[in-house]
Amino acid sequence: MTEDKTILEIKNLKKNFGKFSALKDITFNVHRGEIFGFIGPNGAGKSTTIRVLLGILKKSSGDVTIFGNDVWKDTVEIHKRLSYVPGDVYLWPNLTGGEIIDLFLKMNNNKHSSRTDELIKKFDLDVTKKARTYSKGNRQKVTLIAALSTDAELYIFDEPTSGLDPIMEEVFQQEVIDLKNSGKSILLSSHILSEVERMCDRIGIIREGKIIETGTLDEMRHLTRSQIIVSTKKAYLKLAVTHMCMI
Numbered sequence: 001m002t003e004d005k006t007i008l009e010i011k012n013l014k015k016n017f018g019k020f021s022a023l024k025d026i027t028f029n030v031h032r033g034e035i036f037g038f039i040g041p042n043g044a045g046k047s048t049t050i051r052v053l054l055g056i057l058k059k060s061s062g063d064v065t066i067f068g069n070d071v072w073k074d075t076v077e078i079h080k081r082l083s084y085v086p087g088d089v090y091l092w093p094n095l096t097g098g099e100i101i102d103l104f105l106k107m108n109n110n111k112h113s114s115r116t117d118e119l120i121k122k123f124d125l126d127v128t129k130k131a132r133t134y135s136k137g138n139r140q141k142v143t144l145i146a147a148l149s150t151d152a153e154l155y156i157f158d159e160p161t162s163g164l165d166p167i168m169e170e171v172f173q174q175e176v177i178d179l180k181n182s183g184k185s186i187l188l189s190s191h192i193l194s195e196v197e198r199m200c201d202r203i204g205i206i207r208e209g210k211i212i213e214t215g216t217l218d219e220m221r222h223l224t225r226s227q228i229i230v231s232t233k234k235a236y237l238k239l240a241v242t243h244m245c246m247i
Ligand SMILES: Nc1ncnc2c1ncn2[C@@H]1O[C@H](COP(=O)(O)OP(=O)(O)O)[C@@H](O)[C@H]1O
Pocket: 017, 020, 022, 040, 041, 042, 043, 044, 045, 046, 047, 048, 049, 087
């Protein structure tokens, strides 16, 4: 078992919805103590992969383990050590944000703590309002506050900042960096590379249900370096342009 270094392992994961093959071949690991960015355009298969990891969807084939345990068979054990924010956030419309945060915490055997209050303040959320009055960003704040005030070993966030304004995105990113600095592991999905490249130790790029690249940003910059050679009449000019693009 490679649990020491690897906290999450996906090997040749496939997932079909009827005849449609949403995940064709997903293989990557998340190491203990790192922030792993799971990057790819809309519809690439990020949420489907994460739903398999969370034991919500059953894989068609492949091996998927967290803490060395099978994500489908050992879901209860895994979830005791995991905290996550799903991509589609559903909140009870007639409960207030504060009630829902406490409910999420209770469902995971946690309690409202001073850390919860600190996060409510940082994310500037009015917890007295009913969820039906919340914007997408406020709904995301509710799930983020609950997830971040849970003490876990591994945190999984599925496009958590897509409805947040830039200031709140900064708050979130700082929280994730703090988690990492305290030894936690993080899987963070996004469809915007620039949003996460600053924080991630390694990234995996997914496209049309396949992982097309995994590594550190430096390794990928090397792989995708384009060289443009421009020659002029007077001098010979060589320009090396390094760029990273979402393929
Ligand atoms: N329950 C489902 N039934 C059928 N197709 C699905 C289902 N869930 C996702 N898909 C399809 O699988 C593909 C990957 O979707 P998803 O994992 O949500 O992508 P991402 O999160 O990267 O935007 C898309 O083509 C989507 O339409």
